[in-house]
Amino acid sequence: MGKIINYCKIKNLFLLYVLISMAVILCSVKISFALKSPKTLSEAIKTGRAYFFKPYGVNGKSCATCHLLDKNVKKGKITIKAIKGIARFFPKWKNNKIYTLKEQLVHCIVYGENGFRPKKDSNIIKYLDFYLYYLSNGYRIKVIPSKNTH
Numbered sequence: 001m002g003k004i005i006n007y008c009k010i011k012n013l014f015l016l017y018v019l020i021s022m023a024v025i026l027c028s029v030k031i032s033f034a035l036k037s038p039k040t041l042s043e044a045i046k047t048g049r050a051y052f053f054k055p056y057g058v059n060g061k062s063c064a065t066c067h068l069l070d071k072n073v074k075k076g077k078i079t080i081k082a083i084k085g086i087a088r089f090f091p092k093w094k095n096n097k098i099y100t101l102k103e104q105l106v107h108c109i110v111y112g113e114n115g116f117r118p119k120k121d122s123n124i125i126k127y128l129d130f131y132l133y134y135l136s137n138g139y140r141i142k143v144i145p146s147k148n149t150h
C-alpha cells in the first residue's frame with residue numbers, strides 16, 4: 001500500500017514537473033515574440049505597437065489594458081493618461097530627479113503588469129519608447145508641466 005502511495009506521489013510530482021516546464025516554455029515563447037529585429041521603419045513602429053498591446057507580466061495586462069491611445073481614463077482619483085503625445089512630458093523633473101520615459105515604462109511594466117523588470121536597453125523598452133515618441137510627433141514639448149495641463 002505504502003509503495004503504491006509513494007508511486008502515486010512520484011507520478012504526481014513528475015506530472016507537476018512536466019506542467020511547470022510546459023508553462024515555462026510557453027512563457028518564454030510569449031516573451032520572445034516580436035524580438036526579431038525589425039529592418040524597416042514601419043516594422044519598427046509595428047513592433048512598438050505590438051509591445052503596447054501584448055501582456056508582458058503575469059497578470060495578463062498590457063499597456064492597452066490601462067491606457068487608451070487618445071483619451072484619458074479616470075479610475076477613482078487617478079487619471080491614466082492617453083498615450084498619444086505623452087512623450088512630450090519626458091524627461092520630466094520628478095522628486096528632484098530627472099525621470100525618463102524609459103524609467104516610466106519599466107515602472108509601468110513592473111507595477112502595472114507585474115512583469116519581470118526589463119532592462120532599460122532591452123528590446124521591449126527600446127521599441128515602446130520609440131513607439132511612444134512616434135505617437136508624440138508634432139506635439140509641443142512640455143518638460144516642465146503646468147498644473148492645468150498635466
Ligand code: HEC
Nearest residue numbers: 061062063066078079080081086089104108109112113128
Ligand atoms: C495597471 C494599469 C497600467 C498598466 C498596465 C500600464 N500603466 Fe502606464 N500608468 C498607469 C498609471 C496609474 C499611471 C500614473 C498616472 C499617470 O500619470 O498617467 C501611468 C503612467 C504612465 C505614463 C506617464 C504618464 C505621465 O505623463 O506622467 C506613461 C508614459 C505610461 N504610463 C505608459 C505605459 C506603457 C507604455 C505601458 C505598457 C508597458 C503602461 N503604461 C502600462 C497605469 C498603467
